[in-house]
Structures are given as structure tokens and as C-alpha cells.
Amino acid sequence: MSGQSRHADRPAPKSVLARGLSLLDAFGAGEPELSLARIAARSGLPKPTAHRLLGELVEWGALERSSPGHYRLATKLFRLGQLVPRHRVLREAALPHLEQLYEASHENVHLAVPDNVYTLFLEKLTGRESMSIRSRVGGRMPSHCTATGKVFLAWGGRDRLRRVVDAGLPRLTPRTIVLPGLLHQDLERTMARGLGINREEAEPGVSAVAAPVLGARGEVVAALSVTGRSHRLDLDRVGGLVRAAANAMSATLPALSAAQNG
Structure with a gap:
């Protein structure tokens, strides 16, 4: 069973916090960057919802845009992880x-x-x-x-x-x-x-x-x-x-x- 199929089987999270965390969890398989479509599929969220929350995560510093429509983890998460x-x-x-x-x-x-x-x-x-x-x-x-x-x-x-x-x-x-x-x-x-x-x-x-x-x-x-x-x-x-x-x-x-x- 692939990491993608396991994510796709998950029910969509309900709270705003859970939705944001599910977007971050989409990177758990280790890929350096993911497309909006892949993140939405892994999180179980509709693309418009995922796109809006991804923008907030970029503004906060958890993610950064690597290319149009693609995202990667940002250094703020690394700094927090070191603590x-x-x-x-x-x-x-x-x-x-x-x-x-x-x-x-x-x-x-x-x-x-x-x-x-x-x-x-x-x-x-x-x-x-x-x-x-x-x-x-x-x-x-x-x-x-x-x-x-x-x-x-x-x-x-x-x-x-x-x-x-x-x-x-x-x-x-x-x-x-x-x-x-x-x-x-x-x-x-x-x-x-x-x-x-x-x-x-x-x-x-x-x-x-x-x-x-x-x-x-x-x-x-x-x-x-x-x-x-x-x-x-x-x-x-x-x-x-x-x-x-x-x-x-x-x-x-x-x-x-x-x-x-x-």
C-alpha cells in the first residue's frame, strides 16, 4: 500500500486546526515538494480549502512556494523542531x-x-x-x-x-x-x-x-x-x-x- 493511498483513505478533518495539520502531514512521506492537487488528495480537503489554508501556512512561515502551484516545508518548522x-x-x-x-x-x-x-x-x-x-x-x-x-x-x-x-x-x-x-x-x-x-x-x-x-x-x-x-x-x-x-x-x-x- 502506498503512502498516497493511505492518505486518500482518511476522512477530511473538521476543525480548522486539524485541517491545517493535515496539510503539513501530507509531507510526511519525505518528498521535498508537493503540488496543490497532491496535498489536497492526501489531506482529504477540497482544493479551494487546501489552497486557502496553504496560503495561511505560507504567511506564518511553515511552508513556502517552491514554484507555481507547488509547496515545500519552510525553515520555521525546522527551527521549532530543533527545540x-x-x-x-x-x-x-x-x-x-x-x-x-x-x-x-x-x-x-x-x-x-x-x-x-x-x-x-x-x-x-x-x-x-x-x-x-x-x-x-x-x-x-x-x-x-x-x-x-x-x-x-x-x-x-x-x-x-x-x-x-x-x-x-x-x-x-x-x-x-x-x-x-x-x-x-x-x-x-x-x-x-x-x-x-x-x-x-x-x-x-x-x-x-x-x-x-x-x-x-x-x-x-x-x-x-x-x-x-x-x-x-x-x-x-x-x-x-x-x-x-x-x-x-x-x-x-x-x-x-x-x-x-x-
Whole structure:
């Protein structure tokens, strides 16, 4: 099931606030810009209503017109997003470990958090030697076919897995796991080894390994990952590096959170 069809099935929101938020939510699939027609279809709103509300969002600074009849997210939302305390703490705690992972692998490294049925990337380090991949800071990808997403599903309980299955398991590559039973087995292996692994399930030729970051109460609050070309990514070696980095980050979180709150 595509992101567009899921949006189209939603009933049109009733309040003005809900309508405005539904327009912003239309950008959740990660496209850099959308047409008025696409935004209206995803929000369930008539085009005239969507056009009027989009104009107000542009005036407020949440959106900007990228070309006639097309819109994209504006910097005001980015600035507000940087103020989310939990995400700011996680990014500050993760950056030294992400830098070490990049120096050790010269591949793409990520900090991610769960976001409903998706994995949301809070930070990404890359370089000239790194393979170009789809992920971006602030972008989301499906949980069932990403290494970080598998971490969140494996430790997230039955409710999170049920939401993901109910939302559909889209096939992004020939290796994507799209059967709930096979996904459940893969998540059991994820828990057993303590690592989420994606073997060309989100993009052809791209593999990844991720490890959980634990909060003060032992709950999974984030994940670190390394992503690169399948033929050169040594999952065993990189898995050990990612696990060590995630454990080290987990140890720093309580002290950093206390300092932020103090």
C-alpha cells in the first residue's frame, strides 16, 4: 500500500486546526515538494480549502512556494523542531559516537527514533566515500525494512508491531519482508543477536546494521546504525562497532538529561 493511498483513505478533518495539520502531514512521506492537487488528495480537503489554508501556512512561515502551484516545508518548522528537548538531548549525546562510527567505517551513520510506524532520522553523517542513499535528517522510512526500524519493532512490544502490520508492509525491493509471519521471525533473530539488520530490504545494493540505545529505565529510546554498500559492509565487524557505540551512548544519557533539566 502506498503512502498516497493511505492518505486518500482518511476522512477530511473538521476543525480548522486539524485541517491545517493535515496539510503539513501530507509531507510526511519525505518528498521535498508537493503540488496543490497532491496535498489536497492526501489531506482529504477540497482544493479551494487546501489552497486557502496553504496560503495561511505560507504567511506564518511553515511552508513556502517552491514554484507555481507547488509547496515545500519552510525553515520555521525546522527551527521549532530543533527545540524539542528529548530530540536535542539525544542528538547531543549521539554526535561523538556517530563521528567515531563514521571514522571507523566511512559509511553513512544515523541516529533514529521511532515515529509511529516509521523510523525517523534525527541525525546523519556521511562523506565522499559513503554510498548515496535515500535517508535524510528529518526523513522517515518504514520500520519493517530498515535496521533501525527493526530495533524499534523488536523491543517495542506487540502494539507497535500490530500497528505496522495493519498499516501494510510495502515491498520496496525484491528482498523486503512483506509477510507478517516472516517479519516476526526476523524480529526474534534481531532480539537474539541484539542488532537490527537490513539486507537490501529498503534499497537494492544497500545493507545496514543498527543497535538500540537505552534510556534511564532500560527502555529503547533511539538506535544508531551504519549503512553502506552490501558488498563491502562487514556486518559482523560493523555490528560490533555499532553495539559498542550504542552502549556508550546509553551510559551518557542519564547524566546529560540531568544536566539539561538542571
